[in-house]
Amino acid sequence: MFNVRVLRVAAQAVFLVVVVVVLLYLADNYQANTRGGSTGWGFLREPAGFGITDTDFRGGNSNWQAIVIGIRNTLLAAAVGIVLASIIGLIVGIMRLSRNWLVQKAATLYVESIRNIPVLLIILFTAAAFRPLPPIGDPATPLGWFVISNQWLAIPSLIANDTVPIYLGLLAAAAIAAVLIGRWRTKASERTGAPHHRLLYGAGLMVGVATVGWLALQPFDVSLPRVEDGVIIGGFRIGVVDYAPLTLALALYTASHIAEIVRGSILAVPRGQTEASTALGLSEFQRLRYVVLPQALRVAIPPTLNQYLSLTKNTSLGIAVAYSDLFNIVNRIVNTGSPALESYALVMAIYLIISLVTSLLVNLVNRRYQLVER
């Protein structure tokens, strides 16, 4: 008879040999096919054959600098998209549990219509929806604070003065003081039974210091945007052609999934928990804050992080509206004759790092919350 242990080792060895042989065969074909072409990582230091509009990036800058801009743009779209998606998703998810029939149906309508349409179609539709805005030559300027056109959207921005470090230091000191006061009030409350008013004292201090400091130091100047000869001067610009449709569409689409997570995780908290907290005499707010939401959060966080990850990956669809995200930039690098395998391997590696960090986070959260379980 065969020894099981020998068999196991043999089977694995055979499997690994097959995998290695297949990979070697592919690598051999690849080398034969790319003979004479450019390979290796040297292209990262070479000058890019293209410029990126609306940035200082010109053809003379290196491919690596272009990739850094791409990573920055990807993260910019992802970060804002995630914040928007969370807010919309939370609101819609709670609306789906509303006792008001109309509110509930409106939320269901949103979720069921957005979820079943390709996200690429939503991006293109949003881009088309922005097109009828006034042209940059004749923009709308509500209140004189904003500029709205079909090229750029501009909002007032802050310009830092010399006093910013002092102001930030002041804020940090106030934050530390607020935490200390909170601790003191908690202890005092536990000792005497008097109401603690932690939030009142702590937040009051913060707001007070922030306001007084702002008035005294004038740390920021407000810059209002205006248009001169089709160019926006001052303020903070948001691209209406590429950035805004991409981010907004991704947020709307992901929000429909987050809404379902919110609804499901609140429903997953057993009814008995609600009934028990009512029996204990907790108020509506206390019930949500201390009983329902902590338990719902435990269910909701891992799938929500996965949604954030998929939103980040979906920023690669920016290519459809010519947004200069990581993937679009690398595509242009490939099109200017850089080696395709290395370039795409780099993109894959960067996305993989993002997704592995996310899974790591999911696992950490799972472990932390599983300890609470019985």
Place this chain on the structure above:
Amino acid sequence: MATVEEPQARVDEAPIATVETTVAGEITVAVEPARRPPGRMPPRQWIRANLFRTVANTILTVLFGSALAYAAYRLLRFVFVTADWEIVRRNLRLFMVGRDFPVEELWRVWVSVYVLAAAIGLAVGVAAAAAAELARARGHPVARATPVGLLRRYWPLLLITGVALSFTRTVLPSLLLVGGVAVMLAARYVGRRAGVLAKFIWPTVLLAVVASVVIVSGFGGVEWDDWGGLHLTLFVTVAGITAAAPFGVALAVARRSSLPALRAVTVSYIEVFRGVPLVTLLFMGQFLVPLFFPNTVEPPSPLLRALIAVALFEAAYIAETVRGGLQAMPRGQYEAAMALGLRPWTTTRKIILPQALRNVIPAMVGQFISLFKDTSLLSVLGFTELLAVVDLTINQPAFQGRRLHPVAYAFVALVYWAVSYSMSRESRRLERRLGVGTR
């Protein structure tokens, strides 16, 4: 989407939840005596309870009521007044089969639709027979589907079919479609009475899918690379899932293996392909796949490259779905198989996989829906699938510069929505029927 229930149901298996409906329309109802649905309220009371319970509630109702009414007004105005549907009417063929599909070969598409209709009808019939058998064994009454029930169930598909037919200029497509439905119903009738032949339903369906491709592309027909529109979208979805499923199941089994080398390789494959966006893989497929083929053979056509990328991507997702099903199998199943003296491989093949696969069918439908939506990414690569047709039509001389994007996008969105929404509802029904998550 038909599952064949085990016909020999154990009678002692008492129904716990409300067992509802089958794939085919018979409704088997087992009302649980303890929890009856609340009685209908009189309308006045219902309105008060659901719309005007408190002051805040009333404010919400007024706010949302007016917002929804305005949105409905704008939508109706768009559909019936402002939108010029001529762009869809004149290009309906483009939306269905794309730009490069010759008109004189359209009959091939219709024939393949008929073949598929027959296969689907057969499968639905077999599933219905199995479900009826099961209901009888459990002693539930079998109710027939009512017209209202059918309408409630299929209204998204009926809606999109009606809209598409309203854009046709001759009566021929409508007649052909009615014929297709007739074929499907006839096949369902046959399927219900298939008896022992019901075993062969899966091979039959697979054969019909292959035939529907060969009918269009083979025998001097139209090559894949000239396909387009909804036809291409559906083809890529079905072909992608079909190619990926065996690979994905193998990956899932390998990932649960006790051999570390096997596990390590499969885990890295799955994590790499799940961690990367599909567009990246599609572009890589176009640029890199030809480079990995020996230069003695002709490199694969662009569509085949896209299909390879889709299948490799989808396999990783299917593997994770199937793994969920495998992990949910109770230990007792393994232990019982071991007690019977089955080998590990036989246990997996005969005991674990059949049950696990049955339980993940709803999740697999979910995968199918996401792939159906994701095929829209092919438009970025220059394939004229459904979404890409929009760009073709709005650049036609008759429609150029008229800002007709919303009109064309609305039609395409409706097609995507109707298919995905009805499939997701069917998968939820299936989930309830299989009792996934309630055991």
